[in-house]
Amino acid sequence: MVRKGNSRKLLSTEREALILRCIAEGIKTVGGLVEELNVSEATVRRDLENLEQQGLLRRVHGGAELVKNPKTEPVFAEKTGLRADEKARIAHLAEQCINDGDTIFLDGGSTVLELARLLSDKKGLTIVTNSLMAASELMETECRLIIVGGEFRPLSRTLVGPLTGNTLKSLHIDKAFLGTMGLTLEQGLTTTDVNEAYTKHLAAEVSDEVYVLADSSKIGTNQFVTCDPVSAIDYLITDAGISQDMIKQLKKEKVEVIV
Amino acid sequence: MVRKGNSRKLLSTEREALILRCIAEGIKTVGGLVEELNVSEATVRRDLENLEQQGLLRRVHGGAELVKNPKTEPVFAEKTGLRADEKARIAHLAEQCINDGDTIFLDGGSTVLELARLLSDKKGLTIVTNSLMAASELMETECRLIIVGGEFRPLSRTLVGPLTGNTLKSLHIDKAFLGTMGLTLEQGLTTTDVNEAYTKHLAAEVSDEVYVLADSSKIGTNQFVTCDPVSAIDYLITDAGISQDMIKQLKKEKVEVIV
DNA sequence: AAAAACTTTTACATTTATTTGCATTTTTCT
DNA sequence: AGAAAAATGCAAATAAATGTAAAAGTTTTT
Numbered sequence: 001m002v003r004k005g006n007s008r009k010l011l012s013t014e015r016e017a018l019i020l021r022c023i024a025e026g027i028k029t030v031g032g033l034v035e036e037l038n039v040s041e042a043t044v045r046r047d048l049e050n051l052e053q054q055g056l057l058r059r060v061h062g063g064a065e066l067v068k069n070p071k072t073e074p075v076f077a078e079k080t081g082l083r084a085d086e087k088a089r090i091a092h093l094a095e096q097c098i099n100d101g102d103t104i105f106l107d108g109g110s111t112v113l114e115l116a117r118l119l120s121d122k123k124g125l126t127i128v129t130n131s132l133m134a135a136s137e138l139m140e141t142e143c144r145l146i147i148v149g150g151e152f153r154p155l156s157r158t159l160v161g162p163l164t165g166n167t168l169k170s171l172h173i174d175k176a177f178l179g180t181m182g183l184t185l186e187q188g189l190t191t192t193d194v195n196e197a198y199t200k201h202l203a204a205e206v207s208d209e210v211y212v213l214a215d216s217s218k219i220g221t222n223q224f225v226t227c228d229p230v231s232a233i234d235y236l237i238t239d240a241g242i243s244q245d246m247i248k249q250l251k252k253e254k255v256e257v258i259v
Numbered sequence: 260m261v262r263k264g265n266s267r268k269l270l271s272t273e274r275e276a277l278i279l280r281c282i283a284e285g286i287k288t289v290g291g292l293v294e295e296l297n298v299s300e301a302t303v304r305r306d307l308e309n310l311e312q313q314g315l316l317r318r319v320h321g322g323a324e325l326v327k328n329p330k331t332e333p334v335f336a337e338k339t340g341l342r343a344d345e346k347a348r349i350a351h352l353a354e355q356c357i358n359d360g361d362t363i364f365l366d367g368g369s370t371v372l373e374l375a376r377l378l379s380d381k382k383g384l385t386i387v388t389n390s391l392m393a394a395s396e397l398m399e400t401e402c403r404l405i406i407v408g409g410e411f412r413p414l415s416r417t418l419v420g421p422l423t424g425n426t427l428k429s430l431h432i433d434k435a436f437l438g439t440m441g442l443t444l445e446q447g448l449t450t451t452d453v454n455e456a457y458t459k460h461l462a463a464e465v466s467d468e469v470y471v472l473a474d475s476s477k478i479g480t481n482q483f484v485t486c487d488p489v490s491a492i493d494y495l496i497t498d499a500g501i502s503q504d505m506i507k508q509l510k511k512e513k514v515e516v517i518v
Numbered sequence: 519a520a521a522a523a524c525t526t527t528t529a530c531a532t533t534t535a536t537t538t539g540c541a542t543t544t545t546t547c548t
Numbered sequence: 549a550g551a552a553a554a555a556t557g558c559a560a561a562t563a564a565a566t567g568t569a570a571a572a573g574t575t576t577t578t
Contacts, residue, residue, distance in 0.1 A: 009534095011287055012565075013319045030525075040567045045526075061525065061574065132394070132406075139391075139413060147391075147418055149408030149426030154398060159406055166425035167408030271555075289535075299557045304536075320535065320564060348547095499547095 015039070016047050020056060020066070029063040086215040086239040091115040093237050093258055094177055094213055100124050102174045105203045106134045108158035108196075109179025111213045119143065128173060130159040130199055146171070153196065160195035168202045176207035180214050182221040183236070185249055188229035190222050200227040209234045216241025230255055274298070275306050279315060279325070288322040345474040345498040350374040352496050352517055353436055353472055359383050361433045364462045365393045367417035367455075368438025370472045378402065387432060389418040389458055405430070412455065419454035427461045435466035439473050441480040442495070444508055447488040449481050456484040468493045475500025489514055 010018065015037060022028075022036055033044045048064050051057050057064045091114035098104060100123040106112050108131040116134040119125060125143040129135055130150060138145050148167040150159030178200050182190040189212060191197050204210045210232060216239050230253045237258045247257045269277065274296060281287075281295055292303045307323050310316045316323045350373035357363060359382040365371050367390040375393040378384060384402040388394055389409060397404050407426040409418030437459055441449040448471065450456050463469045469491055475498050489512045496517045506516045 008288075009321075011319050011321045011324070013324060014287070041525095042568080043566055046565080132391070132398075135391070135411070139411065139416070145411035146422065147406065147408060147411060149406060149418075149423070152394065152398065152404035152406060157398070159408075163405065163426050163429065164408070166429055167422050170422065170425055300536095301558075302556055305555085 010037075012047065012050075015043075016051055019044070019047055019051065023057060023064060023066055028065055032063070086241075087111045087114050089239060090213050090215060090237050091118055094211060095119070097211060097235070097237075097258075098122060098125070098175065102126070103128070103172070105129065105173045105176040105178075105207055106131060107176070107178040107200060107203065108133070108156045109213075111215065112177055112179045113137065115177060115213065128168075128171060130164055130203075132157045132159070148199075150199065151195065153193065156193075156196065158196065158199070160193065160199045162195075162198070164199045165202050168199075168206050171206055173203070173207040175209045175211060176203045177211045177213055178203065178227075180212055180218055180227070182223040183212065183214055183219050183230075184222050185230055185246075185253070187222045187226050188231075189227040189233065191225055191227055192223050194225050197225040197227040204228050204232050211235045211237060213237050215239055219246060269296070271306065274302075275310055278303070278306055278310065282316060282323060282325055287324055291322070345500075346370045346373050349472050349474060349496050349498060350377055353470060354378070356470060356494070356496075356517075357381060357384070357434065361385070362387070362431070364388065364432045364435040364437075364466055365390060366435070366437040366459060366462065367392070367415045368472070370474065371436055371438045372396065374436060374472065387427075387430060389423055389462075391416045391418070407458075409458065410454065412452065415452075415455065417455065417458070419452065419458045421454075421457070423458045424461050427458075427465050430465055432462070432466040434468045434470060435462045436470045436472055437462065437486075439471055439477055439486075441482040442471065442473055442478050442489075443481050444489055444505075444512070446481045446485050447490075448486040448492065450484055450486055451482050453484050456486040459486040463487050463491050470494045470496060472496050474498055478505060 018037060019033055022033055027033060027036055030041060030044050030048075034041050037044065048057065048059050052059050052064070055067060057066050087110060090111055094115045095118040098119070103126040106116055106127060106129040113131065113133050116131075116137045119127070119138065120141045122143070126146065127138055127143050128146045128148060129138070130148045132152075135145060135147055148159055148164045150164040151161040153160045178189070180189050180200075181192055184190070189200065191200065204227070212233050212235070214236065219238060219242055230250065233255045235256050235258055236250060240259055242257065242259065250257055277296060278292060281292055286292060286295055289300055289303050289307070293300050296303065307316065307318050311318050311323070314326060316325050346369060349370055353374045354377040357378070362385040365375055365386060365388040372390065372392050375388075375396045378386070378397065379400045381402070385405065386397055386402050387405045387407060388397075389407045391411075394404060394406055407418055407423045409423035410420040412419045437448070439448050440451055443449070448459065450459065463486070471492050471494070473495065478497065478501055489509065492514045494515050494517055495509060499518055501516065501518060509516055
């Protein structure tokens, strides 16, 4: 049984932590929590509301229960955690496409970031990136690391915009690994930000081979701006969620699909 | 229980360290900390505010609690220490040379990094930098942040080399703040790495005013490569260790010395 | 299907905590 | 020593959390 707090008033966060423990131990009713915590019903309800907001529990009539998969930090985990399995598998497939000595471009996005983490054993890589997250993963490695210039976009922690062109246009890259927000046959590779789209487009342009990493939830959805048509893509690495029909259609456009 | 401080007054940093210990031991309320530290509520609040700023704790109504993973943020680690006081003071002087709305360049080096930390209150800044450390400090702020492209140099955690030119040459900067390894009348601004020198040179070239931040231990020493002659410098910000004679000589070269 | 019993929501009053502006003290720099 | 800057304390104004009670919505019982 959870110990009833001694006299000092608890901070709301402490109380909420206690509520979670109570519920885990079987005290799931509002009334029970009121007893246990010595606060008013209204307060318990407000706490439950908060915790539900955070995704830690689900309110039901009369009380609440824990949610099985408590989601972690919302800001970054939202992206890293969502469909993490697929992303990890996609990253592994992509990793096998890279040879020692290659010059590659790494885009922003959580899937590509996953790939960056797999590159520490490769020898003699030259890695060009516009993702500061990827860069921070690669700093400690032996590879040659080149970061494109540009304006910092906080949301994706990437460098974007016209200035990236100044760097990219003077480089020649073997393989570009691009993330994406949307991919359809009609609109091609799409994303939400104009500058980001421009940077992806440029990266594809200076690269011999363009790999797009996208879990199947992205396929068939469109975003605001088109980066490139599908014809600019050489390989699409995705998970088994993609339809056979889509694979055929893509093959017609000379896109090889790796699942 | 944390021992109540003996009568001597604590430095604010000592007090803040103590606060962290108190919270770790369960004294989490503002009132409790006031008792424990014998200072006013306002002071405790201000300390908590600082500590929150540093990401060491999270304030909640009524008190504060430690963040789970205090080292979660430093994407780019930091080395501190040597002559930290001088550097902090130099950084403060430099900060006063910056106006709201300026476009500035921030070089690598610990002194300039110190300056970067002081810029969060300025409004409407555009900050161009080749220092990933400075960039990581500025990521969370409101300012427009532009990172020059280039090859990553692990030792200084800066971006250097010819590629930086592609970005820098298309920009026009009001004020450049450069660190340095050495500064003499004969050799001018010197550093240890050729690529780094080239980047400093370019930054100076595209800037209206060039500020060099150097603690007095750097003055009178030479390094391997010259970035620029002293004539390229407009202002030198340093500490009181600089000789009066040197100041006079520099004045002849049109370098204004700020101590 | 209506009543009873219980739960949740809403609105408001009250308490408690935080912010802000200013005066005072202390420290730092000249 | 004297001026400038920073830190500290105080108190009024502001904001947030909590408790209370009535209204609205469930579920259970009859």
